[in-house]
Amino acid sequence: MRLALVTPWYGRDLIGGAERHAWDLAHALVRAGAEVEVLTTCGRSFRDDWAANFHRRGTTRDAEGVVVRRFALDARDRVAFARVNTALTSIPRDALRGDRTLLEPARAQIFVRDNVNSRALLAHLREHGRSYDAVIFMPYLYGPTLQGVPLVADRAFLIPCLHDEAYAYLEPVRAAFAAARGVLFNSAGEEETASAIYGPGVPAKSRVTGNSFNPVVPPAQPVAPGGFSPQRARYVLYLGRADASKNVDFLLAAFRAFRECRPATSLQLVLAGPRAAPHRGDGVVDLGAVDEAAKGALLTYARALVQPSLHESFSRVMYEAWSVRRPAIVHGDCRATARAMEAAGGGWTATTLDEWAALFALLDESADAVVDAAGARGWAAAAENGTWDDVARRVLAAIRARLAPPAATYVANAVSPAFWDGQRPAHERWAGERGVLLSLAPLGASDVRRLLETFVAYLGRVRDARLLIFAADCTGAARETLLRERAELDLDDRVELVGESLAERYAAYRAASVALAFGQPLSYEAAVMPLWFDLPVVALADPVTSAVIEPCGILLDAFDAQRIAALASLIANDPHLRAAIVAEGRRMRERFAPWAGDAALGRSLPAAR
Amino acid sequence: MRSGNPRVDVDDLERRIDAELARDPAAAAGDERLARLAATVHARAIEAHLDAAEARSQARTEWPAGVRIPLVSSSAFLRRAALRVLALAFRDQHEANAALIRSQRELLALVQTLAERVAALEGRLDDERAAARAQAVARREGEGT
Numbered sequence: 088m089r090l091a092l093v094t095p096w097y098g099r100d101l102i103g104g105a106e107r108h109a110w111d112l113a114h115a116l117v118r119a120g121a122e123v124e125v126l127t128t129c130g131r132s133f134r135d136d137w138a139a140n141f142h143r144r145g146t147t148r149d150a151e152g153v154v155v156r157r158f159a160l161d162a163r164d165r166v167a168f169a170r171v172n173t174a175l176t177s178i179p180r181d182a183l184r185g186d187r188t189l190l191e192p193a194r195a196q197i198f199v200r201d202n203v204n205s206r207a208l209l210a211h212l213r214e215h216g217r218s219y220d221a222v223i224f225m226p227y228l229y230g231p232t233l234q235g236v237p238l239v240a241d242r243a244f245l246i247p248c249l250h251d252e253a254y255a256y257l258e259p260v261r262a263a264f265a266a267a268r269g270v271l272f273n274s275a276g277e278e279e280t281a282s283a284i285y286g287p288g289v290p291a292k293s294r295v296t297g298n299s300f301n302p303v304v305p306p307a308q309p310v311a312p313g314g315f316s317p318q319r320a321r322y323v324l325y326l327g328r329a330d331a332s333k334n335v336d337f338l339l340a341a342f343r344a345f346r347e348c349r350p351a352t353s354l355q356l357v358l359a360g361p362r363a364a365p366h367r368g369d370g371v372v373d374l375g376a377v378d379e380a381a382k383g384a385l386l387t388y389a390r391a392l393v394q395p396s397l398h399e400s401f402s403r404v405m406y407e408a409w410s411v412r413r414p415a416i417v418h419g420d421c422r423a424t425a426r427a428m429e430a431a432g433g434g435w436t437a438t439t440l441d442e443w444a445a446l447f448a449l450l451d452e453s454a455d456a457v458v459d460a461a462g463a464r465g466w467a468a469a470a471e472n473g474t475w476d477d478v479a480r481r482v483l484a485a486i487r488a489r490l491a492p493p494a495a496t497y498v499a500n501a502v503s504p505a506f507w508d509g510q511r512p513a514h515e516r517w518a519g520e521r522g523v524l525l526s527l528a529p530l531g532a533s534d535v536r537r538l539l540e541t542f543v544a545y546l547g548r549v550r551d552a553r554l555l556i557f558a559a560d561c562t563g564a565a566r567e568t569l570l571r572e573r574a575e576l577d578l579d580d581r582v583e584l585v586g587e588s589l590a591e592r593y594a595a596y597r598a599a600s601v602a603l604a605f606g607q608p609l610s611y612e613a614a615v616m617p618l619w620f621d622l623p624v625v626a627l628a629d630p631v632t633s634a635v636i637e638p639c640g641i642l643l644d645a646f647d648a649q650r651i652a653a654l655a656s657l658i659a660n661d662p663h664l665r666a667a668i669v670a671e672g673r674r675m676r677e678r679f680a681p682w683a684g685d686a687a688l689g690r691s692l693p694a695a696r
Numbered sequence: 697m698r699s700g701n702p703r704v705d706v707d708d709l710e711r712r713i714d715a716e717l718a719r720d721p722a723a724a725a726g727d728e729r730l731a732r733l734a735a736t737v738h739a740r741a742i743e744a745h746l747d748a749a750e751a752r753s754q755a756r757t758e759w760p761a762g763v764r765i766p767l768v769s770s771s772a773f774l775r776r777a778a779l780r781v782l783a784l785a786f787r788d789q790h791e792a793n794a795a796l797i798r799s800q801r802e803l804l805a806l807v808q809t810l811a812e813r814v815a816a817l818e819g820r821l822d823d824e825r826a827a828a829r830a831q832a833v834a835r836r837e838g839e840g841t
Contacts (some may be wrong), residue, residue, distance in 0.1 A: 533744065536741065537741075539737060540737045540738075540740075540741055543730070543734050546733070547730050572740070575736075576733055576736060576737065577733070628698075637698060637699060638700040638701065639701050641697060641699050641704070641706075642697070642698050642699065644698070650697075650713055650717070654697075654709070657712060657716065664704070664709075668701060670703065671701045671702075
């Protein structure tokens with residue numbers, strides 16, 4: 088298989104996560120038998136000038152057989168880009184919701200135009216793109232990816248290294264995800280992030296192919312970086328760039344809160360990684376950047392690794408800690424690390440500052456056996472994760488499966504999310520509302536009355552609630568009853584009929600917090616589709632809901648408006664309950680996916696060995 | 697309520713719903729618009745039940761399509777006779793049902809009238825409070841000058 092790998096910066100010594108990923112993957116793909124050409128720029132690194140050519144233009148082949156084609160960088164308007172970038176990075180995290188448009192088109196275009204770019208690279212793709220079987224683009228947010236994917240869309244595969252950050256919500260980024268033939272994720276959590284941002288079209292063409300890491304070698308001799316002796320200290324370790332983008336300020340605040348409650352503790356927080364200025368604090372040891380030997384020693388003797396970052400698609404350091412049987416604490420709002428932790432049990436997840444402080448206290452007080460047991464579970468997960476060669480095999484298998492003609496396997500009652508790929512909502516009227524109920528069931532006039540009764544009870548619990556009803560679900564009498572009673576109850580602004588266009592239906596599914604099925608029996612499509620939108624469903628029992636909803640959601644045998652309203656408000660407002668229902672919903676929807684009967688098309692991470 | 701989701705503890709969820717309902721039995725009480733809305737919806741639900749009861753409480757004058765009794769179903773005369781006998785046998789019951797439904801409707805109308813009266817009194821109370829506040833302000837201003 089002849090592959091191109093497009094990435095803005097490429098080199099053995101680059102330290103960024105995506106850059107190391109590109110290097111390791113390119114070489115592993117060659118070892119797996121693929122012909123690999125890396126198409127990159129002459130730029131030196133992310134940290135250098137994005138318009139300055141450092142490397143020579145042209146083609147080279149390294150000793151391992153990877154061909155590298157370097158193309159000249161374009162001039163760019165740094166000021167215009169910086170202005171847009173500042174606007175994006177200052178958007179609060181709460182404002183990043185599903186389908187909201189973040190920037191007007193002209194400013195989004197500036198982000199693409201004045202990004203790191205190479206017209207020569209794009210010309211090569213235009214002229215020779217069809218000579219490759221597949222073109223892999225990574226990561227998602229730079230010019231070569233955003234402008235390159237549309238040029239070879241029929242063979243473009245994104246390895247996005249996606250984070251839940253403002254850039255991911257830009258329209259050109261959405262367009263690149265929609266145009267790509269396939270998407271390959273580093274972790275299940277990253278795929279979940281993509282589904283949350285771009286909708287259910289993503290799982291229809293994606294696969295979790297994973298990532299890898301280099302196992303840590305424990306030091307043969309004692310080392311003492313910066314005079315700090317790891318083997319003699321009790322500490323939790325932060326490893327990596329120590330700045331605000333990695334949520335280190337939050338980590339320091341949580342550790343301060345812990346030390347204030349336990350002034351006599353001997354537990355320290357060690358920071359090891361490049362930073363602008365040393366961090367200080369009671370019990371904080373900031374070592375700055377350390378070499379590999381020191382890193383090995385620090386990981387080996389740490390009580391646990393701490394990973395507070397919200398912006399990860401795969402945390403290498405977490406797996407490196409697990410490879411020496413040390414547990415980790417990760418942030419609950421980072422799907423990539425939180426889902427990996429949930430699956431492996433190699434440590435703990437904390438979200439609020441208080442939860443982090445409490446986990447520091449737990450680590451301080453727990454017996455070594457308890458901490459070591461979590462580390463051992465992590466070690467098992469790290470061993471299962473596999474090497475770069477395993478990742479390369481998965482990538483090749485995923486690309487082959489996606490390029491092959493669709494399998495002819497029959498899946499009973501299959502419900503595909505594929506036709507939502509690239510879909511945008513008809514409007515943003517409901518986007519960002521937190522109390523939206525969506526009715527799924529076909530309705531008669533009496534069902535409409537029951538639904539309104541439930542909604543009024545719900546409105547008493549969730550202010551600014553909204554009820555969305557698909558117009559196609561209402562019979563003539565039901566529609567008449569709904570319109571009349573809605574007007575009489577003065578609920579015109581709260582109860583809305585959803586039109587039949589795909590964009591209208593998409594907007595409703597994406598905006599809803601909880602789906603209700605209280606009417607006539609559901610079809611399989613009506614029952615499964617909300618699961619592709621990660622919607623928790625509460626339904627009355629019927630043959631279809633018993634088969635589809637009961638294993639993941641909540642089923643009721645009798646109608647009681649007050650209880651249903653209370654239940655819906657609990658689901659809408661309790662993230663743990665919601666997450667539990669959504670997680671099982673993801674399993675259930677896979678059973679009805681068109682690819683359910685074909686292992687080659689399955690999206691879950693295959694066993695490494 | 698049931699769920700096969702291993703991550704959902706249904707008993708605990710039932711308890712939480714009970715607690716939620718007990719903590720705030722009249723959730724809409726804090727908001728007058730919502731309270732009126734809830735009462736209206738409740739009244740409509742009662743009316744719907746009464747309509748259903750009324751529809752089923754009348755003596756039948758037509759033979760039900762789904763009922764098949766040998767000889768009787770095939771003869772119009774026997775069908776009419778059977779319906780008359782049944783109507784006669786259950787005449788007292790029909791009258792009792794009709795009276796109960798009527799009384800429930802009266803009760804509902806009474807409740808609605810009382811609710812309207814309460815709303816009107818609340819309105820008057822608000823007006824009087826506003827007038828009293830205005831008078832107090834005017835008096836204070838008068839004392840100030």
